[in-house]
Structures are given as structure tokens and as C-alpha cells.
Amino acid sequence: MDTTPTDALISQLDRLAGEFAAAIAPLDDEQAMRATQAQFLGKKGQVSAVMKELGKLPLADRPRVGEAANRVKDAIAAAVDARLAALADARRAADLARKVDLTLPARPVATGHLHLLTQVRFELVDIFAELGFAVAEGPQIETDWHTFEALAIPKDHPARDMQDTFYVADEIVLRTHTSPVQIRTMQAHPPPIRIVAPGVVYRRDDDATHSPMFSQIEGLVVDRGIRFSDLKGVLTHFANRFFGGSGGLDVRFRPSYFPFVEPGVEVDFTCAFCRGKGCRLCKGTGWIEIGGAGMVDPDVFAAVGIDSEVYTGFAFGMGIERMAMLRHNVSDIKLYYEGDLRFLRQF
Ligand SMILES: [Zn+2]
Structure with a gap:
């Protein structure tokens, strides 16, 4: 029997399905398979090219050709699915073939922890909280008045030197100490006052033991009948709680000058x-310098409207970095801020 043009066209279509299967057999990624699929089924694809001949066929034959075209399309889609499934099976088989010891303990998940300075700050606050101190905080961008003027540091005082202070604007500074918190607290609350103010401060200083940004903790007690011996008692308790172990640590005061306390002392x-x-x-002395302290100067009380004939108070301050340095023998203040995990993980 002679082959009619219709039969020829149908067998041509059926051949395309086989050609497609052969074309994708070596491919192992889906994108390449989809590209090949488009070459066969797209507008300019080989199936469409064959279908363009449809118009030349007798009307009665056309449904058979349409069926064949659908058969090819289905076969091509099925071939892609089959090839993808085969690849997935192969990947899974490879996974299963890998030798996995399910009894091995899991790798530990690395968890972070608080930064050393935060740990030490919390510890300092906790010790003073035991003595009834509350935590007070204030802004890091402060007015000149709160930072200096109210603390009896007038305009011409050396502590205000541009070398030391970052000015944000006229009369606005990055606070150089946490003492403005004393002022804000005394303005907001009548005595009795018993606070510690931990926080970040800024000075134009930069070497192995100084950083332009560092943190302090400062204490203030104001009430009737507060005496210098109360200051010594609080700091002695603190010394033994923070460094103590077996206790027996003493506190030594050396006369010093800070504008906002009178008398003022350096604390060892x-x-x-x-x-x-x-x-x-301790460089052979047996003593370690801790910070400054003193009795609140009556001028400071006057600035915040507290009657210094009725109330007295003491204040003390220390650097949190320095306390952490002493506690953990850290030699360079920059280590705290570099974020080097080899350093931070030690604590
Ligand atoms: Zn020593």
C-alpha cells in the first residue's frame, strides 16, 4: 500500500517524539531540558513546522494528524518528567549510599554570650543594688549646663578644654562623664537619693588605656546625715564583693580635686x-587605683535646688573598662571594642 501524505506526516510527528527523548537523554539539568522542549514545541519548533503542512491535506485526514500532534506533545512532556524523576532518584540513591553514622553526636551549636563589658556592668550594678541603689540613666548627648555648669565646672575650667570634649553644637556636648545623671536625678527627685548611673561617655583621648568612647559607673547618695564614713563603708563593701573572694580588702583615700565634690579623693x-x-x-605598691569620689559640693546642691544645710551626700565613679581590666587582666582597652571573637570567647 502506498504511503499517503497524511501517513507520512503522522510518522514524521511520531519520529519527533523519539528524537526528543534521545536529545534530552544526556542532559542532567532541568533548564537545558526545557530549552530543548522549546526547540521542539515552540512557535518556530520542529512540531510546528510539521503542522504547517496540515493545510495541504484532505479535510477528512486532519483529525488523525491533530491526534498525532497531541500524542507528540504528550510524549515530549512525559519524557521530560521521566528524565527529571530519574535524575531525582539518582540523587537520592547517591545520598543514601553515603556512609552516615547516625550515632555520631551532633555538632554543638555555637551560642553567643554577653560582652565582657556588659557582664561586668551587670555585676557592678548587682552589687550596688544589694545595698539599695537604683539604676538611673541619662542622655549621651547632653547640655553644657548638665555636663559642666551644674557640676561646678565653669566655662574657663581646664576640664572643658576642647582637647577633652566633643562638642555637638554650642552648649551641646557628648557627655564626658556620667555625672550629668546626678544632676538630672536630683532635679527630678527630692532626697533621699541612692542611685548608680552606668553608661557610655566620650572624650578626645586615644591610647592603650584610653578610648574616645568608654563606660563609667557612678554612684550618688543624698540624704540627711550622710557622712564620709558612709562613702568608705559602701566602697569597702564593694571592693570585697567585686574583687573579694575571702574578703579583707581595704579602701584607701588620697586627697584629690574634682570640681563637683568637696573634699574629693582618689580611691584605691x-x-x-x-x-x-x-x-x-599594683607596681609593687599593694594598692590599685579605682576611681574618684567625694562629698557632694554645696555648689552642686545649689544648682539643683537642694538645701546643703539640710542634706549631705557622696558621689563616686569608676571606669567599667578599668574594672574589667583589673578583674580579667586585659592589657589594651581596644580589645573590648574590636569584636575579635578569639578575645571575646575567653569570658
Ligand atoms: Zn599587687
């Missing part, structure tokens, strides 16, 4: 490393 603790015998850390 017995060196906790040698218990006062003298070592490298």
Missing part, C-alpha cells in the same frame, strides 16, 4: 592579686 583598693604584698599589677 588593696591589690586583690597580691593581697597588698606588692606585685607587677
Whole structure:
């Protein structure tokens, strides 16, 4: 029997399905398969090219050709699906073939922890909280008045030197100490006052033991009958709680000058490393410098409207970085801020 043009066209279509299957057999990614699919089924594809001949066929034959065209399209789609399924099976088989020891313990998940300075700050606050101190905070961008003027540091005072202070604008500074919090607290609350103010401060300083940004904790107690011996009692308790262990650490005051306290003192603790015998850390003196303190100057009380004939108070301050340095023997203040995990993970 002679082959009619219709039969020829149909067998041509059926051949395309086989050609497509052969074309995608070596492909192992879906994108390449889809591209090949488009070459066969797209507007300019090979199936469409064959279908253009449809118009030349007798009307009665056309449904058979249409069926064949659908058959090819289905076959091509099925071939893609089959090939993708085969690839997925192969991947899964490869996964299963890998030797996995399900009894091995899982790798530990690395968890973070609080930064050393935060840990030390919390610890400092906790010790003072035991003594009934509340935490007070204030803005880091402060007015000149709160930072200096109200603390008896007039305009011509050396502590206001441009070398030391970052000015944001006229009369606005980055606070150089946490003491403005004292002023804000005394303005907001009548005595009795018992606060610690931890926070970040800024100075134009930069070397191994100074950073332009560092943190302090400052204490203020105001009430009737507050005496210098109360200051010594609080700091002695603190020294033994923070460095203590077995206790027995003493506090030493050396006369000093801070504009906002009178009298003012430098505070030393017995060196906790040698218990006062003298070592490298205390440079052989047996004492470690901790910070400054003193009785609140009546001028400061006057600035905030507290009657210094009725109330007295003491204030003290220390650097949190320095406390952490002493506690953990950290030699360079920059280590705190570099974010180097080799350093931070030690604490
Ligand atoms: Zn020592």
C-alpha cells in the first residue's frame, strides 16, 4: 500500500517524539531540558513546522494528524518528567549510599554570650543594688549646663578644654562623664537619693588605656546625715564583693580635686592579686587605683535646688573598662571594642 501524505506526516510527528527523548537523554539539568522542549514545541519548533503542512491535506485526514500532534506533545512532556524523576532518584540513591553514622553526636551549636563589658556592668550594678541603689540613666548627648555648669565646672575650667570634649553644637556636648545623671536625678527627685548611673561617655583621648568612647559607673547618695564614713563603708563593701573572694580588702583615700565634690579623693583598693604584698599589677605598691569620689559640693546642691544645710551626700565613679581590666587582666582597652571573637570567647 502506498504511503499517503497524511501517513507520512503522522510518522514524521511520531519520529519527533523519539528524537526528543534521545536529545534530552544526556542532559542532567532541568533548564537545558526545557530549552530543548522549546526547540521542539515552540512557535518556530520542529512540531510546528510539521503542522504547517496540515493545510495541504484532505479535510477528512486532519483529525488523525491533530491526534498525532497531541500524542507528540504528550510524549515530549512525559519524557521530560521521566528524565527529571530519574535524575531525582539518582540523587537520592547517591545520598543514601553515603556512609552516615547516625550515632555520631551532633555538632554543638555555637551560642553567643554577653560582652565582657556588659557582664561586668551587670555585676557592678548587682552589687550596688544589694545595698539599695537604683539604676538611673541619662542622655549621651547632653547640655553644657548638665555636663559642666551644674557640676561646678565653669566655662574657663581646664576640664572643658576642647582637647577633652566633643562638642555637638554650642552648649551641646557628648557627655564626658556620667555625672550629668546626678544632676538630672536630683532635679527630678527630692532626697533621699541612692542611685548608680552606668553608661557610655566620650572624650578626645586615644591610647592603650584610653578610648574616645568608654563606660563609667557612678554612684550618688543624698540624704540627711550622710557622712564620709558612709562613702568608705559602701566602697569597702564593694571592693570585697567585686574583687573579694575571702574578703579583707581595704579602701584607701588620697586627697584629690574634682570640681563637683568637696573634699574629693582618689580611691584605691588593696591589690586583690597580691593581697597588698606588692606585685607587677599594683607596681609593687599593694594598692590599685579605682576611681574618684567625694562629698557632694554645696555648689552642686545649689544648682539643683537642694538645701546643703539640710542634706549631705557622696558621689563616686569608676571606669567599667578599668574594672574589667583589673578583674580579667586585659592589657589594651581596644580589645573590648574590636569584636575579635578569639578575645571575646575567653569570658
Ligand atoms: Zn599587687
